[in-house]
Amino acid sequence: MSEFHSVERRDFVTIVLAGLGSIIAGLVGLPALGYLIDPALRARKSEAWIPLGKLENFEIGKPTLATFTRSKVNGWEKTVSSYGVFVLRKSDAEQFVLSNVCTHLSCRVNWNEEKKQYTCPCHDAAFSLEGEVLGGPPPRPLDRFEGEELKIEENVLYLHFAEG
Amino acid sequence: MWKNLYAWLDERLSLGSLYKIILDRPEPKGNWWNTLGSASLFLFLLQGVTGIFLSVYYTPSPDHAYDSIEYIMNGVAFGWLIRGIHHWGASLMVLIVFIHMLRVFVTASFKYPRELTWLVGVGLLLLTLGMGFTGYLLPWNQRAYWATTVGTEIAGSVPLLGAFIEKSLRGGADLSALTLARFFAAHIWMLPAALAGLIGVHLYLIIKHGESQWPNKDD
Numbered sequence: 035m036s037e038f039h040s041v042e043r044r045d046f047v048t049i050v051l052a053g054l055g056s057i058i059a060g061l062v063g064l065p066a067l068g069y070l071i072d073p074a075l076r077a078r079k080s081e082a083w084i085p086l087g088k089l090e091n092f093e094i095g096k097p098t099l100a101t102f103t104r105s106k107v108n109g110w111e112k113t114v115s116s117y118g119v120f121v122l123r124k125s126d127a128e129q130f131v132l133s134n135v136c137t138h139l140s141c142r143v144n145w146n147e148e149k150k151q152y153t154c155p156c157h158d159a160a161f162s163l164e165g166e167v168l169g170g171p172p173p174r175p176l177d178r179f180e181g182e183e184l185k186i187e188e189n190v191l192y193l194h195f196a197e198g
Numbered sequence: 199m200w201k202n203l204y205a206w207l208d209e210r211l212s213l214g215s216l217y218k219i220i221l222d223r224p225e226p227k228g229n230w231w232n233t234l235g236s237a238s239l240f241l242f243l244l245q246g247v248t249g250i251f252l253s254v255y256y257t258p259s260p261d262h263a264y265d266s267i268e269y270i271m272n273g274v275a276f277g278w279l280i281r282g283i284h285h286w287g288a289s290l291m292v293l294i295v296f297i298h299m300l301r302v303f304v305t306a307s308f309k310y311p312r313e314l315t316w317l318v319g320v321g322l323l324l325l326t327l328g329m330g331f332t333g334y335l336l337p338w339n340q341r342a343y344w345a346t347t348v349g350t351e352i353a354g355s356v357p358l359l360g361a362f363i364e365k366s367l368r369g370g371a372d373l374s375a376l377t378l379a380r381f382f383a384a385h386i387w388m389l390p391a392a393l394a395g396l397i398g399v400h401l402y403l404i405i406k407h408g409e410s411q412w413p414n415k416d417d
Contacts, residue, residue, distance in 0.1 A: 065276035069251060072275040109255065109273065110265035 073109065080104070083185065083192040086121055086131070092191070094123045097145045097152075097163070099134065104195065118142060119179070120152070121191065122163065131184060131193055132165045133177035143176070152176065219405060226411045231305075234298035235404070241291040242393065245329075248284040249386065256336070258382035260375050263338035288330055295326050306417070307410040315403040318396050325393045332385035338378060346381070347373055 041049075086100040097120040105114045118134040132152075134142050141156035151168055152161040159170030166175045183194045208214055225232065255274060257266040270277035299319065302308055308316035335346040350373075354364030369376030 065279055066251060068275040069277060069280055070254065072277075075275075110257075110262060110269040 080106070081194065081196040084195045086119065086191045086193055089123070089186065089189050089191055092121045092123050092129070094125065096147075097122045097132070099145070100131075117195075119193065120145060129184065129191070130178060130180040132161075133179075135177065136172060137167075137174045137176060138170070138172040223405065223408060226409055229412070231301045232409060234294055234301055238291065238295050238298055239397065239401075241287055241294060242397065245284060245287050245291060246390065248280050248287065249390075251280045252284055253386060258336065258378055260338060260378055263336065263378060267337050288333060292326055292330055295323055299323060305410065306413055309410075311407055312403070312410060315400060315407070318400045318403065321396050322393065322400060325389055325396065328389050329385060329393070332381040332389065335378060335381045336385065343373060346377065350377075 082104075084102050084104075086102070092098045092100075099118055100121050101116060101118045103114050103116045105112055107113075120132045120134055121129065122132070123129040134144075134152075136143050136154040136156065136159055138154065138157060138159055141154050143152040143154045143159070143161060146153045149160075150163060152165070153159070154161075154170065154172075157171050159172045160168040161172070161176050162168050164175075165178055179193055185192045185194070204213075252270065255266055255270045255277070257263060267281070270281055272278075302316065302319065331346075331349060335342045350364050350367045353367055354360045356363055365371060367377075367380075368374070369380050
């Protein structure tokens, strides 16, 4: 065998076919893999500034319920969830917001004006004006938003919503 | 190392003789028309793989079928490619299977001892058309809906049994969620299973009898 024929025709065909086959397999296989894992690669962006209402709607010293909805799209399915928060303005410059979701089993708490506390209809939990547990089964105070999580623009109170 | 591993496997699986019997068969005369059966088999496998991939996102319910396909086309990375291959592969498979049948007819390859290969092949052709018919409804758009309405009506024109056949195909008097669900079941389970089984028989018969000689003037 001379040095010009160091690669046999049969081997050449095998190598070329294997090479082309690998390229085609890659061209089809990689997109297929991308297709399968695509939903896992998507970053979910759910954070937003939610307008809760004009400041004058929230009486100073009295918790006021503000509600809003957020929609979530998973593939071809859209889910809309409602949220409620209690806004409490302590003074003209100071305010905080409490989630109305009970920290026990996620029932929605109500403000009881006579007792001056939040009460949960499910298991008689009670929270103070500041959201601390006064009685019942809840393990921790109501979720609280203040400081950086709130902003006031043109007399409207905004809540920074980050939950998925 | 690889040689030892291969020898170990070969001793137990007899890969060498499998290769010889299945792939290294003598060909009467190299001819591109004789590759159409292999092309059909390749398309069947391609449709199987892309179909499995589509079932990752597709939902066979009237509420979601159209939206889920919309999502495959516009939402998922390379969804358009997978569905495109499945869509065009389907048309191509019907075409290739049909030309394959014509080739067998023209070269008289259906004669003794290959009559059963031909009969099984007729079954394969009908099953392929069935795949096309059931798959056509799945996008659940206007074209799919009305094509299936007309198609099942045609089946309903059979004498005596027609009304029963039409109702059985539709899963009721009208096209409904039941029609979509049963067409889906037929498209991804029943027909492919039947196809795979008959393809096995078809291949066994071809390996057993070998390929037919091209007819000459004396035939």
